[in-house]
Amino acid sequence: MTQPHIDTPATPHWRPLSRSRASAATQGAVGAETDEITDAAIEAKEISLWYGSAQAIGDITLKIERHRVTALIGPSGCGKSTFLRCMNRMNDLIPSVRMTGELFLDDQNILDQSVDPVELRRVVGMVFQKPNPFPKSVYDNVAFGARINGYKGNYDELVQHALERAALWDEVKDKLHTSGLALSGGQQQRLCIARALAVNPQVILMDEPCSALDPIATQRIEDLMRELAEDYTIVVVTHNMQQAARVSDRTAFMLAREDRVGRLVEYGLTEQIFTAPRDQRTEAYITGRFG
Template identity: 60%
Template structure:
């Protein structure tokens, strides 16, 4: 019974705790994230949004002394199961980081490297073009594919990072405040891009910007530090974005989204 999952869920957490040492940074998260939707995780600073996001593709493994209890299920498979290789998890669940971090290589190599190391056998030129088109970057860079990725603007670099991620054909794309280092116009382009990407991918985004969450997401998870003083973050409310912003159940969510928080 445990592992039977309805197909519309891309990923599901069950009684998830994330520890740093003996301290639970995130406690008791139960979420079902729908396929081909944008799910936003919002909440005040230090409540564990990024920690939770990074747990989805096991990036927290690099933090010494961090560990997870409970389950994160991808197609019924626990990502933290014994026989699961974190490298495989990260191929299926790609990630875009807060600051654009292209490789110090050419634009072309930025896309092709991930494909190459994962054993991609198809036509590389085609893959690069499709990925760049998918990230709405192709028209801007098609004449300078051999140029360094560092010559691009911040917004272009971030879209290159998105292209790099979709090149490895993940099922889910995690975005950790992908627009927080960008100007409003670049931010808008990333947001538009997310609407296109959700045709094919499930997107989970962490954001500080509540307007952004309201604009781009279909579902929103509200995170908050627990009241009991343990300084451990948890999801206090998770539902459709519309509900969260217009008719929240939890008083704390209402205070936060209406700006009365704190």
């Protein structure tokens, strides 16, 4: 099977401009600046996946850099969500799914059958397109995962800390025992992020996390992603090109050809992808010529 062609770029003559992010200014965060990934949180090697006899993604090989935001972009049906779900084996929940290749979280191949998917999903949390709080109180939503895991510490502190990290504490501290479903859409999404953070993950996968949110709520989530990237590795699937350009350090462009198998076309620093992509297909997609 043909490997995706990914060039190793020469050092640009010009130094990419510093990313102008509010969070970068306030948090001292510095985005990825070179194309080489020396500290990978996740490494995919020739990942292919089939739904029954239909192959959905083919031979995806890439590294996800630790404590950075990586965006997966591409037209509908290119397999980006499928690939995202490989990273915490959410696809295991679908009957007839078959995968080949290796997917390393640190040094462990998480596709190995000895890996417990439930434990894996604690370490690799997920936030979905539509906020999906449980029909429980704000407090219980956040404490839920810790309870399942038999957490023995102070729950009040855990809940407060997770809500603070998710930039939601100030808005809900006086209504911790009201239903999570009573919050606004943007608050519900941050509640889901707090719920993921409360079990102390290493990686947070986000599948179109802002597509159901208004622009203000979207901006809050994007700011939050930048802040969380200091301590967590974030992988986000988005159809919103501007969002990928704004929040991510690296961008992977996937595309399915006539055979409908999603493959990696180009992967690089976000600045490079959005200013000077190397592949004509990437150029055509991000300038809106197709997709």
